[in-house]
Amino acid sequence: MLSVALAGKPNAGKSTFYTAATLADVDVGNYPFTTIDPNRGVSHVRTHCPCVDHEERCGDEHCHDGKRYVPVELLDVAGLVPGAHEGRGLGNQFLDALTGADVILNVVDAAGETNAEGEPVEVDDYDPVEDVEFIQEELDLWLAGIVTENWESIERKARSPDFDQEAALTEMLTGVGATEYDVMMVLRDIDYPDDPSKWTDADRERLARGIREQTKPLVVVANKADIAPDGNVERLREAADHLVPATAEGELALRRAVGAGVIDYDPGDGDFSITGDLSDAQRRGLERVREVMAEFGGTGVQAAMNHAVYDLLDRITVYPVQNETHWTDGQGNVLPDAVLLPSGSGPKDLAYAVHSDIGDGYLHAVDARENRRIGEDHELAEGDVIKVVSTAN
């Protein structure tokens, strides 16, 4: 399963985002280090379910009227403060937790209510734009530290006649979550000496930054957009490559109201409707959330998850089926599975994503929408429904 990590300084709203996006119970409070252990949960990205183009709708619990929710892992990595790479705050344990993540949501307090340490300050006393660079700098420094720590061993290996520098760097960096492909891509783009003893600190920092950029794409979530002073979200947008304004608290209120049966709302909708009895205070609270949603097109929580997975990680959703006419699995369930594949994937990649045995026994595939066979080099597209024929099924 793809893994999305929430990172950001204390009090930015990570736990609130995490609770809203997973509906799990974690502590939420206005003091640093509310969350002590990295939390892992299941959240979803939202897409259009192919069942809307099919005579039989899927009864799957992840599809609401054609809104399809595809599971991804969400990781709440709390308590990062400047200097974490040197062990400050809850330091390295949280940076370690990020190594397994495919993409990071950098949750920033757009209201500027808290300083770099996550301590409450008067609004206007702290510029949240400073938080945009912070996670990435901490990651760069942390990775550069790991590279430096391992350098002596690389230099030792270099004394052996069959030393292969690229292989040695790959071995070291796969330990922090990079793949061989990632390392190859980064080494292709940077200039570096052939002899490890000639590397400077700047070379090692460049390598660390390249690996971070390659392995940890980052979306800035401008949270607390509901109370952010005018202009803050726009200034954050200028400072960040990828930004989604959000109100995690608003999303949490909506999901709780759905749980209480008083509103109709699906995560990612731009609006909601009130269907049950509410007190005046509850109604006022929800109407305030509605105003913020109107300004930003929604609460931003689902939008941030989607942006991370579909835009930054460039994934497509493909639906494997066993019956190409009814779009069902062996038990007759319509479109039971959705797989998030890298864009550009072919049917054999789908086969391997379903199960390595299905991939090993791959024979051919059928596009169920068109009801025709597709070749192994056929590029799959968002919403494809595919039957894989394999010796293993």
Ligand SMILES: Nc1nc2c(ncn2[C@@H]2O[C@H](COP(=O)(O)OP(=O)(O)OP(=O)(O)O)[C@@H](O)[C@H]2O)c(=O)[nH]1
């Ligand atoms: N107005 C507003 N407040 C929010 C929003 N999201 C979170 N908060 C509040 O901000 C405070 C901190 O939120 P948390 O979710 O505990 O922050 P955190 O980043 O998880 O903090 P640590 O666990 O200390 O790392 C709480 O009082 C939340 O209610 C939001 O979208 N709008």
